[in-house]
Amino acid sequence: MAITGVGDAAVAARVRDLRKTYGKGDAMVRALDGVTLELAAGEFTAIMGPSGSGKSTLMHCCAALDTATSGEVFIGDRELGGLKDKELTRLRRDEIGFVFQSFNLVPTLSARENIVLPQSIARRKPDPEWFDTVIDTVGIRDRLGHRPNQLSGGQQQRVAVARALVGRPTIVFADEPTGNLDSHSGAEVLDLLRRSARDHDQTVVMVTHDPVAASYTDRVVFLADGRVVDELRNPDRDSVLEVMVRVSAPVEV
Template sequence: MTMTDGGAGTSARVAARVRDLTKTYGKGDAMVRALDGVSLDLVAGEFTAIMGPSGSGKSTLMHCCAALDTATSGEVFLGDRELGRLKDKELTRLRRDEIGFVFQSFNLVPTLSAEENIVLPQSIARRKPDREWFDTVIETVGIRDRLSHRPNQLSGGQQQRVAIARALVGRPAIVFADEPTGNLDSQSGAEVLDLLRRSAADHGQTIVMVTHDPVAASYTDRVVFLADGRIVDELRRPDREGVLEVMARMSAPLAADAER
């Protein structure tokens, strides 16, 4: 199944494109096909969720799109650049300058303040952040009164807000979020998801989130479902019930196989 325009029409600008992507591990009888011919467009300014059962290939797909892993075959484009054609230094620069990351485990430097963590990528690149945009991001994530605090002085939700600010402050072309609410309570998780949604809606940020949570997926503009390394369905303007319905439909063949 091929998804090419994200359901948003041919006039929508595409932030990233995946074409016939395959990723295998091992050889012979032990070979595992993590991705099996995936084609997908990620529309600029949209919040997209990637869902699927464990082993469906969702994390592998995100890692290939984010230049953290290399596909066995197929193509990944960020804008007009095909990642497979870039040299190591170019990939490093691309990950630093044009891709933002938000992880389940926050990945903050414990000895740095919140503000120092936020501007760390710019500091490494020896660039000063755009102060006007920095202020906009800080207001959006709501942590101005916590900028001098270190991670151990912040709640989990506040740490994830810092991580999101770090991902946004460099104005990347695309932000990848890997289970960003996995270590948060339900209230903090809802606040983080609302923040990601507003980052897309209000600031035109392109966000791709891997999640297993139907509630988290309901905050997005679009949900793409993977099974056995293939795209099997998608929803636009999803709600929790619609996501659960697709997931139940996907799990029905697995349940039937288990009964045999």
């Protein structure tokens, strides 16, 4: 199953025959082995697969944090391989939001300062109305003056999500965003990402290993051995588990 598309929906990002290898000769590892995939605008998509399946590599290549060995990556209608360093920097700043598992907040800055940091670096001010919308969506207004060490893990991750959203990027990538959270805080962050897509037409792509997390999404794409092997629409926990068991099973010879 090399190609998965989004039908008539607008496409926020896509990859074509993407390949990523490490090492040479007998030591070569194929992290991505010809992935072709479209990510729909305004949709919440999960990327899942066994350890070593290539899901994080795919996300990093899509987010311009890593470079593929061959193939093409598009954000909107722009192909990343044709961009110069300054253009790539501008694209990462303006078109891509990223939510890290480890939050990546600056400890000496307040929540508000962390949220607007990318805009400050770019010497821009966030749109006040959109800033208020994001703050109310993440439910962090009463914590804007607090530093990260004064916030719970869930609150820190909500600040990180707000930081990713406030610049109105074309697409937000989230790498195991609930990996360091308890189940309650994790559910809050997942609900926030889902509402960001459904209520504000934000495109969100999340790497996760958790079937419960994947059940919050509109679509799940499954990788194994660097290839797309299956997908689900409108997933629930049990349907995700069923596919995960199948794609993780050893191949009989």
